[in-house]
Amino acid sequence: GESVGLHLPTLSVQEGDNSIINCAYSNSASDYFIWYKQESGKGPQFIIDIRSNMDKRQGQRVTVLLNKTVKHLSLQIAATQPGDSAVYFCAENAGGTSYGKLTFGQGTILTVHP
Amino acid sequence: KAGVTQTPRYLIKTRGQQVTLSCSPISGHRSVSWYQQTPGQGLQFLFEYFSETQRNKGNFPGRFSGRQFSNSRSEMNVSTLELGDSALYLCASSLLSGRSETQYFGPGTRLLVL
Numbered sequence: 001g002e003s004v005g006l007h008l009p010t011l012s013v014q015e016g017d018n019s020i021i022n023c024a025y026s027n028s029a030s031d032y033f034i035w036y037k038q039e040s041g042k043g044p045q046f047i048i049d050i051r052s053n054m055d056k057r058q059g060q061r062v063t064v065l066l067n068k069t070v071k072h073l074s075l076q077i078a079a080t081q082p083g084d085s086a087v088y089f090c091a092e093n094a095g096g097t098s099y100g101k102l103t104f105g106q107g108t109i110l111t112v113h114p
Numbered sequence: 115k116a117g118v119t120q121t122p123r124y125l126i127k128t129r130g131q132q133v134t135l136s137c138s139p140i141s142g143h144r145s146v147s148w149y150q151q152t153p154g155q156g157l158q159f160l161f162e163y164f165s166e167t168q169r170n171k172g173n174f175p176g177r178f179s180g181r182q183f184s185n186s187r188s189e190m191n192v193s194t195l196e197l198g199d200s201a202l203y204l205c206a207s208s209l210l211s212g213r214s215e216t217q218y219f220g221p222g223t224r225l226l227v228l
Contacts, residue, residue, distance in 0.1 A: 032214045043118075043204050043219035044157075051214060089157065093213045099169040100147040100162030100211055107156065 010109045019080045021108045023073040023090035030092040034102065035064060035075045039086045047075070047088075077110075085112045115141055118207050118220030126226045132193040135223045139186050139207030145169075146188040147217060148180060151202040160203075163188055164211035192225075200227045 013019050025033075031052035036044035048059045050066050050073075057064050063076040073090050087109050091102040119138045127133050139146050148160040159172040163182035180190040186207075192199055202224050206217035 034216065036219070041221075043206075043221045046216060046218055049216055091157075099213065100145050100164070100206075100208065100215065100217065101159045101170045101172065102147070102149075102157075102206075102217060103159070104149075104157035 009106065010111070012111045012113065013080050015080065015082060015112055015114050017080050019075075019077040019084070019110060019112075021075045021077075021088050021090075021110065023075075023105050025071050025073060025090070025092050025105075027092065027094045027103075028068075028071065030094045030103075032093040033064070033066060033073050034091045035062075035073075036089045036091060037084075037086045038089065038107070044089060080110075080112050082112045082114055085110055118205055118218055120203075120205050120220040120223050122223060123221065124224045124226075126228065127195050128228050129195055129197060131195050132191060133195060133225060134189055134191045135203055135205075135225075137188045137190075137205030137207075137220060139188070139205075140218060143207035143209050143218075144186050145208045145211040145215065146182055146186065147206045147208070148188070148190050149204045149206065150174070151204055151222070152200075157204070160190065162211065169211050195227045197227050199225065201225060 034049040035047040038044045050057045050064045061078045065074045087107045089107045090105045145164045147162040162170045166182045177193045182188045202222045204222045206219045208215035208217045
């Protein structure tokens with residue numbers, strides 16, 4: 001079945017370090033992937049997305065890498081700041097008639113220490 | 115441009131009651147998806163509406179229903195509430211309905227069933 005799982009449930013880094021959050025997905029038909037950030041008491045906030053015809057996409061301080069061979073997705077955050085502390089989710093759309101259905105991973109808690 | 119809004123933000127109900135949650139999408143967005151978020155199950159897809167039609171439905175019992183109006187606003191209803199329905203209910207909107215449409219989330223409605 002469809003599932004998206006994260007390797008590490010928690011990640012603790014020092015301010016200024018680079019952070020890498022990983023995600024494994026199981027559905028080889030998935031062709032669209034999104035990273036969201038969720039702060040306490042808020043809804044998920046869009047960070048960056050990538051389509052399956054790409055391997056890498058960069059945003060402001062963030063980079064998403066997609067490895068379709070091993071069905072792995074990662075989010076890299078450069079110069080991590082305390083404001084980056086949150087839960088990070090990867091999500092996938094499994095194609096076919098999935099339309100607006102996103103399947104989410106369990107999330108990784110990122111804690112940034114000043 | 116205003117984001118996705120959800121009302122009410124907090125709700126307390128008792129078992130057996132029913133509840134209606136409302137979602138107003140980003141202006142111009144025509145697709146609305148609903149998700150349930152719990153600590154145990156994470157983020158799970160409920161259903162998606164586009165042009166007043168349900169395009170996709172998740173694995174939830176028939177007690178969970180929804181609808182979309184001509185102005186794209188959406189409501190979801192949960193009848194005969196159970197304790198396990200306590201959750202954060204999130205609404206997300208996207209411009210169109212499709213596999214590669216970015217979904218933007220609202221702040222959610224926190225439902226507590228006693």
